[in-house]
Amino acid sequence: xxxxxxxxxxxxxxxxxxxxxxxxxxxxxxxxxxxxxxxxxxxxxxxxxxxxxxxxxxxxxxxxxxxxxxxxxxxxxxxxxxxxxxxxxxxxxxxxxxxxxxxxxxxxxxxxxxxxxxxxxxxxxxxxxxxxxxxxxxxxxxxxxxxxxxxxxxxxxxxxxxxxxxxxxxxxxxxxxxxxxxxxxxxxxxxxxxxxxxxxxxxxxxxxxxxxxxxxxxxxxxxxxxxxxxxxxxxxxxxxxxxxxxxxxxxxxxxxxxxxxxxxxxxx
Numbered sequence: 001x002x003x004x005x006x007x008x009x010x011x012x013x014x015x016x017x018x019x020x021x022x023x024x025x026x027x028x029x030x031x032x033x034x035x036x037x038x039x040x041x042x043x044x045x046x047x048x049x050x051x052x053x054x055x056x057x058x059x060x061x062x063x064x065x066x067x068x069x070x071x072x073x074x075x076x077x078x079x080x081x082x083x084x085x086x087x088x089x090x091x092x093x094x095x096x097x098x099x100x101x102x103x104x105x106x107x108x109x110x111x112x113x114x115x116x117x118x119x120x121x122x123x124x125x126x127x128x129x130x131x132x133x134x135x136x137x138x139x140x141x142x143x144x145x146x147x148x149x150x151x152x153x154x155x156x157x158x159x160x161x162x163x164x165x166x167x168x169x170x171x172x173x174x175x176x177x178x179x180x181x182x183x184x185x186x187x188x189x190x191x192x193x194x195x196x197x198x199x200x201x202x203x204x205x206x207x208x209x210x211x212x213x214x215x216x217x218x219x220x221x222x223x224x225x226x227x228x229x230x231x232x233x234x235x236x237x238x239x240x241x242x243x244x245x246x247x248x249x250x251x252x253x254x255x256x257x258x259x260x261x262x263x264x265x266x267x268x
Contacts, residue, residue, distance in 0.1 A: 039192045039268045059234065079218055083181060091165070091166045091211045095199075096198065098117050117161060118154060122152075163177055174205065174208055
């Protein structure tokens with residue numbers, strides 16, 4: 001039969017718990033705590049909670065099988081997505097040269113051309129040019145959607161403007177790039193009013209390239225995503241777990257020393 005007794009003398013508190021015995025080989029666990037419990041707990045609550053990185057590391061290490069399984073599952077899922085569901089994209093580039101067509105070109109002409117190159121790039125992606133391309137080609141797009149397929153760049157220290165089109169249809173990408181070159185050159189001449197830019201390269205069938213991440217990169221992304229997701233869940237669950245499991249937890253979180261403990265053995 002279990003008995004429980006408690007005494008309170010000044011700042012000393014002692015508690016003895018005696019459990020039920022089931023045989024000669026059974027013993028009882030006795031835990032005695034000393035000190036002012038309310039004050040010790042209050043002092044402990046005032047201390048900022050710290051995250052034990054070493055403890056988290058060993059916790060994750062103990063769940064390595066789960067993390068490995070999540071890594072393989074993530075890699076398999078994204079690998080299947082890349083193989084069966086992801087549509088390839090095609091990219092093509094056309095380019096124009098911005099400079100004066102006068103027989104005598106001064107340094108100021110070259111400086112002006114370099115300064116206006118970024119303006120020319122903005123004109124090519126303007127709403128007016130994009131809408132003209134849509135009307136000419138009969139595209140089922142608005143100018144915003146077409147603008148997302150087009151990028152205009154200016155290589156450093158050059159007067160060259162490169163027009164790049166990316167979409168899922170290689171022939172459509174080539175036709176859009178060439179239409180942007182023709183309409184863009186005319187629009188630049190109308191806006192700027194100086195010499196007409198010179199076309200360096202139109203987009204051709206052999207210049208269209210397929211762009212896609214390799215299967216290996218998708219496998220790596222999937223594996224990392226699965227591992228990070230499971231590790232995040234395990235860490236969050238560990239931080240939210242406020243139960244006391246060991247004597248060290250009692251001393252760490254309650255600030256109360258454990259004087260002694262007697263383990264409980266069950267007779268077989």
